Amino acid sequence: MKNKTKIVSIVLFLSAFIMVISCGKQKTEWKGTIEEENGVIVVKNPKEPIYGEINFVLEEDLIIGKETDENYLFFRAVGIAIDDQNNIYALDYGNHRVQRYDMNGNFVHSFGKKGQGPGDLDRPSKHFLSNNGEFLVLDNRLIKVFNLEGKIQKTIQLRNRISDFYENSGGYIFSHYSFRDEENNVRKAIIKIDSDGKIIEKFDEFSEIKTSHSIKEGKMTYTFGMYNPFAPILCFCSYGSNGFCYAFSSKYEIYIRDNEGKLLYKIQKDEAPLSISGKEKNTFLKRAEERNKRIPKNIIRKAINFPPHKPYFNKILSDELQRIYVRKFGTITEPNDTKVYEFDIFSHDGNYLYKTRLPFLPRVIKNGLLYKVESNIDTGEIKIRRYKIKNWDQIKTGIN
Secondary structure: OHHHHHHHHHHHHHHHHHHHHHOOOOOOOOOOEEEEEOOEEEEEEOOOOOOOEOOOOEEEEEEEOOOOOHHHOOOOOEEEEEOOOOOEEEEEOOOOEEEEEOOOOOEEEEEOOEOOOOOOEOOEEEEEEOOOOEEEEEEOOEEEEEEOOOOEEEEEEOOOOOOOEEEOOOOOEEEEEEEEOOOOOEEEEEEEEOOOOOEEEEEEEEEOOOOEEEEEEOOEEEEEEOOOOOOOOEEEEEOOOOEEEEEEOOOOEEEEEEOOOOEEEEEEEOOOOOOOOHHHHHHHHHHHHHHOOOOOHHHHHHHOOOOOOOOOEEEEEEOOOOOEEEEEOOOOOOOHHHOOEEEEEEOOOOOEEEEEEEOOOOOEEEOOEEEEEEEOOOOOOEEEEEEEEOOHHHOOOOOO
């Protein structure tokens, strides 16, 4: 009863806060609502943002990547993390190492090498820069924890395969993983992992569309995997230094949890689902047939399961001010060199502030800077590019 009273009080406080702001001099009116559903605060946003559309005024100010210098060379792919001083940490997957650069792009040092020793990397895939001054690398079923000077601190042996992850100040890992339920359906779950790599708590669960198939035709059985761009996915990211957020793209709903995993609130947006066009279906079918030439076309078409509508989004990011950037799902028929990426921007308390469009997909948005990784398909050359957002100070953080 006390918890329910507390939640109701918070709802009333937030509602009153919004009313006071909306009556101020700026007369900004938010047309959403804040409600309580099953003991959880839900911020319900209208279709249109409070401040309309905003254009980020970008100016490129740094490029890292050089084929002729080992310290600036990346192979296959790279993931990046940025600390509060704008130092850059690049996880170079192909070279099995982490390269650190200062805010001006000068090489500082690297750590890790191919191998299976304590400080080596075998199959690095994800990373996280913690508030404890540690750089964590997901390496197959291990999380290897380095200090920022590159010395290995510990290794966590995971019991399950995970994906994107977040470490809190107490050393617990929050992530998500796939599993099969009692009816053999593929599901995704948000989990909490202890220092021994064991799942100690499971939060929300979501149903996935199968990507692996086993189909019998006559005396033949065809077993294969197939990526479906229209399948809903679980998006996950850290939420500043105070927790993490995630969303399953079959529904426009974002979950915000604190440093201990407690669900603080959910963000929703009123948005109609978009149907998958015939052109998009045909494009995907042709690509699937091209990538799986050893599989008969009728088997491929039998395996494909189109969901009732497109995913609402396929990426979420947050900045140091805890604004959330939701990358909208576009179309698969548009060429990559002409793509424009549309984002919805929410405040730290869940209000839909802006929509914006960017000419590329950013990896990190932090301290008024935007980072992207650029790969040249023809040469294999990879560069990290940084852009200054010249109108950063004009981008609002909430209702005022």
